[in-house]
Amino acid sequence: MPFSFNPDIRYAETLPARLYTDSVYLSLEEAKIFGRCWQLVGRVADLAEPGSYLTADIGDEAIVVVHDGEVLRGFHNICLHRAGPVATGCGKRQTLQCRYHGWSYRLDGTLHRAPEMEGTDGFDPDAMRLMPVQVATWGPLVFANLDLKAPSLAHFLEGIPERTARFQPEAMRFVLQKRWTIACNWKVYVDNYLEGYHLPAVHPGLYKELDYDAYRVEPHRYWSLQHAPLRAGHGPERKYVAQGEGDDAQYYWLFPNLMLNIYQGQMQTNVVIPRGVDRCEVVFEWYAVDPPADASADPTWTRLVAFSDEIQDEDIGICEVVQRNLRSRSYDRGRYSAARENGVHHFHGLVHEFLT
Ligand code: FES
Ligand SMILES: [Fe+2]
Structure with a gap:
């Protein structure tokens, strides 16, 4: 799995061919590269109004970015119930509503309504919120980063x-x-x-x-x-x-x-x-x-x-x-x-x- 790499170009060899052909490496890249780096996901102009949202993929992860009235926020586009999508395409909404059983979320990611869950023991809607991702903008572009601990976009754009x-x-x-x-x-x-x-x-x-x-x-x-x-x-x-x-x-x-x-x-x-x-x-x-x-x-x-x-x-x-x-x-x-x-x-x- 590991491969050698010489930081001096005079002695270095290019990446081994298997990194381009073996899907094991793609999974590794999704976790370690796409899961940790800033990704361009959309345009600021599409998120100008409160309630406007867009969806995007980062590697094999689906995300949604919303304008919550004050700031842009990003979440995994994954419902906490049984993993349905809380948003599709792009548009404008007051809440994000899952397409599967209709749970809805406020634009800050907190759970707003989960119908017919009264009999479920220990179910506390107030403690539930969509899993966040980092969001930042530069010029007309919106970026997201799945890694909440990743350095800022400004650091990467240096x-x-x-x-x-x-x-x-x-x-x-x-x-x-x-x-x-x-x-x-x-x-x-x-x-x-x-x-x-x-x-x-x-x-x-x-x-x-x-x-x-x-x-x-x-x-x-x-x-x-x-x-x-x-x-x-x-x-x-x-x-x-x-x-x-x-x-x-x-x-x-x-x-x-x-x-x-x-x-x-x-x-x-x-x-x-x-x-x-x-x-x-x-x-x-x-x-x-x-x-x-x-x-x-x-x-x-x-x-x-x-x-x-x-x-x-x-x-x-x-x-x-x-x-x-x-x-x-x-x-x-x-x-x-x-x-x-x-x-x-x-x-x-x-x-x-x-x-x-
Ligand atoms: S998966 Fe979202 S409401 Fe069921
Ligand atoms: Fe070219």
């Missing part, structure tokens, strides 16, 4: 709010969402995101836009930042043109599974949710300071989304083949490019730290 302040993330509003189900382990997708090494071979279109020689990854405690400056020049076939000084995009990745691409006037969030050891769901959301009334009818947005889809399709193609090949009896571990894969090595170091 420095990101300051570095992105000039892009005004708190002024960003939701534009559109896309979802993909991909036949690979969630870590295959994350590994792929964390390096620019595959740009020339996998993304010839994007490669033309970016200054590959200046591409670098800056690892921090729980996140890393990729610098991918645009190439100089304007040619007619160019898709991106820098608007001015300091206009470069910032590509953040927050352990374990969140990517935040942020630049002038826009932000994309990308969450990779495990759906089995060899399957993941990627939820991609776009935000903008000045969103169009209808993104699907806006030519600038249609072009941006089409280019992003093209890159995503290229990444999906390679990730799915890699997943299949990780099952081969011929392969176990590889080596890192010290020049190009320090972001992947940093991620694997965190996986090793949390699992062992």
